Amino acid sequence: MVHVKCICCIGAGYVGGPTCSVIAQMCPEIAVTVVDVNEERIRAWNSDQLPIFEPGLQEVVEACQGVNLFFSSDIDKAVREADIIFISVNTPTKTFGLGKRRAADLKYIEACAQHIAEVATGYKVVVEKSTVPVRAAESIQRIFNANTKSNLSFQVLSNPEFLAEGTAIVDLKNPDRVLIGGGETVEGQRAVMTLSSIYEHWVPKSCIITTSTWSSELSKLAANAFLAQRISSINSISALCEVTGADVEEVAHAIGTDQRIGNRFLKASVGFGGSCFQKNVLNLVYLCETLNLPEVAQYWQQVIEINEYQHRMFASRIISCLFNTVTDKKIALLGFAFKKDTGDTRESSSIHISKYLMDEGAQLHIYDPKVKKEQIMQDLSHSSTSMDGPERVLSLVSIASDPYEACDNAHAIAICTEWDIFKELDYEKIYKAMLKPAFIFDGRRILDSLHDWLQQLGFQVETIGKISQRIPFTASAISKLDLQAPPLKKIKI
Numbered sequence: 001m002v003h004v005k006c007i008c009c010i011g012a013g014y015v016g017g018p019t020c021s022v023i024a025q026m027c028p029e030i031a032v033t034v035v036d037v038n039e040e041r042i043r044a045w046n047s048d049q050l051p052i053f054e055p056g057l058q059e060v061v062e063a064c065q066g067v068n069l070f071f072s073s074d075i076d077k078a079v080r081e082a083d084i085i086f087i088s089v090n091t092p093t094k095t096f097g098l099g100k101r102r103a104a105d106l107k108y109i110e111a112c113a114q115h116i117a118e119v120a121t122g123y124k125v126v127v128e129k130s131t132v133p134v135r136a137a138e139s140i141q142r143i144f145n146a147n148t149k150s151n152l153s154f155q156v157l158s159n160p161e162f163l164a165e166g167t168a169i170v171d172l173k174n175p176d177r178v179l180i181g182g183g184e185t186v187e188g189q190r191a192v193m194t195l196s197s198i199y200e201h202w203v204p205k206s207c208i209i210t211t212s213t214w215s216s217e218l219s220k221l222a223a224n225a226f227l228a229q230r231i232s233s234i235n236s237i238s239a240l241c242e243v244t245g246a247d248v249e250e251v252a253h254a255i256g257t258d259q260r261i262g263n264r265f266l267k268a269s270v271g272f273g274g275s276c277f278q279k280n281v282l283n284l285v286y287l288c289e290t291l292n293l294p295e296v297a298q299y300w301q302q303v304i305e306i307n308e309y310q311h312r313m314f315a316s317r318i319i320s321c322l323f324n325t326v327t328d329k330k331i332a333l334l335g336f337a338f339k340k341d342t343g344d345t346r347e348s349s350s351i352h353i354s355k356y357l358m359d360e361g362a363q364l365h366i367y368d369p370k371v372k373k374e375q376i377m378q379d380l381s382h383s384s385t386s387m388d389g390p391e392r393v394l395s396l397v398s399i400a401s402d403p404y405e406a407c408d409n410a411h412a413i414a415i416c417t418e419w420d421i422f423k424e425l426d427y428e429k430i431y432k433a434m435l436k437p438a439f440i441f442d443g444r445r446i447l448d449s450l451h452d453w454l455q456q457l458g459f460q461v462e463t464i465g466k467i468s469q470r471i472p473f474t475a476s477a478i479s480k481l482d483l484q485a486p487p488l489k490k491i492k493i
Contacts, residue, residue: 006033017051022169035075036071038073076119084126091130127156131279137214155182156213162175162179162220182210224281225280231265232302271314311349321460331364332400353416377397440454440459442463
């Protein structure tokens with residue numbers, strides 16, 4: 001086992017920044033340097049305004065920064081000095097070529113491996129933290145083997161992160177498990193023990209799982225696929241509830257009390273988002289396709305299809321209730337982050353719902369407490385679902401400075417992110433300022449306890465997984481919508 005004095009993390013994003021900040025706090029004798037080619041991001045990490053919002057992160061960074069935690073753009077120096085090198089760069093889904101829209105683009109991983117081989121000296125433990133497809137570590141090792149100098153040797157490990165944005169610091173300090181995958185050789189196991197020794201500063205040994213590299217990589221994809229599957233499963237039931245009169249919250253409670261099932265991830269909503277779920281499921285689909293497992297690929301593809309269906313049907317419900325047209329109507333969209341307690345908008349349901357409403361000519365007034373205006377406009381202008389250029393987005397979208405401004409003179413409110421602030425708004429004030437009839441579309445079911453009171457105020461409340469109190473939303477009504485959801489199709493293998 002190597003005595004670790006320095007750790008380098010390449011990539012100062014949502015994984016690298018928080019992970020290494022916590023390692024620095026928990027291992028005060030180790031110097032931890034986070035590096036990135038994006039100098040603006042590094043400047044943000046070294047400022048009072050961190051580039052990402054995560055509860056508790058600011059306090060961790062302030063406690064360690066300049067002591068044993070450093071953020072730098074000098075990648076070469078950090079790599080040369082490090083005993084352990086984490087690779088935490090982006091692995092986006094490919095947008096063109098073989099595996100388009102399913103396979104992970106590993107160009108940044110490959111570039112990191114090439115650069116490490118070029119500048120490193122001595123013995124290095126290189127750790128995959130980025131989400132990667134199975135056998136990516138093998139590709140990294142091949143690059144190292146092809147470029148290894150006489151004074152250089154590497155061991156490549158898989159150490160996937162299992163963080164939930166909004167609770168990342170808590171997850172890092174109190175993990176369910178830490179997963180480390182490595183080779184079965186003596187050197188491979190030595191590297192595993194070296195990395196394990198870092199986590200053992202604060203994680204019980206019983207929570208540190210060691211596996212083969214391939215099992216570790218697949219476990220990351222499988223874990224997120226299973227979680228996404230549960231969300232799509234309850235959302236599919238919510239669609240059934242809306243046309244039968246059942247309440248998906250009651251159904252979820254009933255099945256969640258079964259100990260074999262449990263109650264986690266059974267919250268019906270407008271759909272899942274974030275950087276991992278869709279990407280990981282699509283990676284799994286592509287892996288199954290390439291390994292000639294078409295039935296397995298189709299099974300996991302349906303998880304994505306149901307999520308897209310949920311986006312379409314929420315937008316369809318808004319259009320249907322607003323008398324089958326939203327052209328030039330003001331709709332207040334509350335929440336743009338993919339979940340509360342984060343400023344991350346990657347694959348946010350709000351993007352897709354906004355696009356469907358914009359296609360119908362709706363005037364969107366968007367408020368989110370943590371997402372900046374520039375990010376919202378960029379997401380709506382460059383989303384893969386977009387048929388609109390920046391000029392059309394500017395003509396249809398306004399960013400509000402507070403929720404009351406967004407709701408003023410609006411025809412409808414659509415709650416798309418479960419921020420706690422939206423439970424505490426003065427809805428009586430909001431109702432008086434809205435056009436009538438006034439609608440609330442509760443896409444996160446955060447106002448369940450207020451529904452009766454809101455209806456007494458005069459709102460028509462529409463919620464996921466529950467039939468309308470006033471205007472039944474039936475299967476026959478769905479067929480008449482302008483925004484018709486196409487039938488789900490099997491993917492082509």
